[in-house]
Amino acid sequence: MRYYSTQKQSSTVSLKEAVVKGLAPDRGLYMPETIGQLPTSFYKEISGMNLTTIAQTVARKFFGEDIPQDELDTIVADTLSFAIPLRKVEENIWVLELFHGPTFAFKDVGARFMARMLSHFVKKEQEEVKVLVATSGDTGSAVANGFLGVEGIHVFVLYPSGKVSDIQEAQFTTLGKNITALEVDGTFDDCQALVKNAFMDEELNSQLRLTSANSINVARFLPQSFYYFHAWAQLMRHNPAAKAVISVPSGNLGNLTAGLFAKRMGLPVERFIAANNRNDVFREYLLTGNYSPRSSVQTIANAMDVGAPSNFDRILDLYGHDHRTITGDITAYRYSDEEICNTIRVTQQQTGYLLDPHGACGYLALKEGLQPGESGIFLATAHPAKFKETVEECTGKPVTIPEDLAAFMQNKKESIELPNDFSLFKKALLRLS
Numbered sequence: 356m357r358y359y360s361t362q363k364q365s366s367t368v369s370l371k372e373a374v375v376k377g378l379a380p381d382r383g384l385y386m387p388e389t390i391g392q393l394p395t396s397f398y399k400e401i402s403g404m405n406l407t408t409i410a411q412t413v414a415r416k417f418f419g420e421d422i423p424q425d426e427l428d429t430i431v432a433d434t435l436s437f438a439i440p441l442r443k444v445e446e447n448i449w450v451l452e453l454f455h456g457p458t459f460a461f462k463d464v465g466a467r468f469m470a471r472m473l474s475h476f477v478k479k480e481q482e483e484v485k486v487l488v489a490t491s492g493d494t495g496s497a498v499a500n501g502f503l504g505v506e507g508i509h510v511f512v513l514y515p516s517g518k519v520s521d522i523q524e525a526q527f528t529t530l531g532k533n534i535t536a537l538e539v540d541g542t543f544d545d546c547q548a549l550v551k552n553a554f555m556d557e558e559l560n561s562q563l564r565l566t567s568a569n570s571i572n573v574a575r576f577l578p579q580s581f582y583y584f585h586a587w588a589q590l591m592r593h594n595p596a597a598k599a600v601i602s603v604p605s606g607n608l609g610n611l612t613a614g615l616f617a618k619r620m621g622l623p624v625e626r627f628i629a630a631n632n633r634n635d636v637f638r639e640y641l642l643t644g645n646y647s648p649r650s651s652v653q654t655i656a657n658a659m660d661v662g663a664p665s666n667f668d669r670i671l672d673l674y675g676h677d678h679r680t681i682t683g684d685i686t687a688y689r690y691s692d693e694e695i696c697n698t699i700r701v702t703q704q705q706t707g708y709l710l711d712p713h714g715a716c717g718y719l720a721l722k723e724g725l726q727p728g729e730s731g732i733f734l735a736t737a738h739p740a741k742f743k744e745t746v747e748e749c750t751g752k753p754v755t756i757p758e759d760l761a762a763f764m765q766n767k768k769e770s771i772e773l774p775n776d777f778s779l780f781k782k783a784l785l786r787l788s
């Protein structure tokens with residue numbers, strides 16, 4: 356399969372090149388040239404299939420030409436070694452819990468898959484690949500855990516000192532092995548700028564083989580389509596006639612885009628709902644046809660604090676830039692911190708289900724957008740204990756931290772402190788490599 360850039364100003368590349376490069380030279384995002392259909396028989400049998408089998412079938416459509424089937428099957432099986440259950444919250448409303456992976460958030464799926472795919476492509480090569488990732492918290496933990504112990508790859512996580520939660524910090528500073536945490540005296544934007552400068556630095560690139568584990572990477576975003584099929588399959592077991600509507604808490608729109616790919620492969624989802632917090636440029640685009648990216652504002656659903664969603668161009672490309680067909684498949688809603696907080700409290704009181712701030716947006720949007728005759732699924736993108744302080748403030752009740760999550764806090768923190776200075780960062784990279 357060849358991959359083209361959404362900017363259409365550079366030539367098509369192989370899967371390997373798309374994965375190793377991440378971004379196209381013209382700054383566009385890579386898209387597969389074709390999106391294969393799965394046969395009707397697959398959809399007839401899907402409700403009897405387990406997650407791994409479903410995902411292996413879907414993965415072969417995307418990556419089957421480029422990776423031998425037994426290896427691809429292993430990559431998929433390794434990625435989905437945890438459960439992704441569909442639970443009923445109330446009549447006609449279901450939640451797909453994406454947070455049973457090692458760092459208790461949905462980014463684990465994409466990060467693990469990308470780690471294994473990148474390793475498949477580079478492990479036989481002499482030179483180790485250095486993955487650079489800047490994080491405001493969640494991405495760093497998912498990438499660090501996804502890449503932990505993976506052959507041929509070393510990960511450097513850059514994070515703003517004192518600006519991530521204790522649990523998040525523990526998830527990428529206590530791992531050791533091929534994971535190095537760089538604690539930068541600066542903000543998340545400073546960390547991101549250091550990483551960007553590293554990719555543009557000629558000397559560094561001539562000495563080290565650098566790549567990013569950014570969410571725009573095809574190996575991180577495409578595997579997120581797997582669990583949409585699993586969600587639908589589980590819903591069919593309960594109600595074979597259900598008209599499914601899926602609500603996705605959205606920031607950079609990677610998760611939603613993966614869902615749209617699943618629909619394009621024939622998954623009979625009626626439509627999607629994008630749930631925004633106050634950072635609602637995507638909702639605005641759907642309503643008006645105008646896209647005006649801007650700086651993000653801080654909210655309690657902070658993994659969705661995105662003012663210029665990086666996967667927006669993929670959605671435009673997938674729909675041939677046609678606003679009408681896009682709005683036929685997707686509607687969007689937005690929520691304030693107060694609405695999110697109230698929802699967490701009231702939902703726990705009324706149903707017993709504890710939402711995290713991101714899942715709460717998905718739930719609210721589903722309640723607002725679901726039409727008579729439809730069955731709704733919302734994605735719970737993080738475990739509520741990851742946002743313990745916020746959730747406790749909303750409910751007034753203590754949140755128990757799962758043992759595996761608490762276990763990160765037991766280990767010793769190791770990080771390398773760095774001032775916000777590119778030449779010192781560069782020296783450190785060369786010294787540590």
Ligand SMILES: *Cc1c(COP(=O)(O)O)cnc(C)c1O
Binds near residue numbers: 460493604608658737
């Ligand atoms: C990253 C993230 C999101 C947003 O996902 P996108 O693919 O960026 O739209 C939502 N919730 C949580 C918990 C996240 O970590």
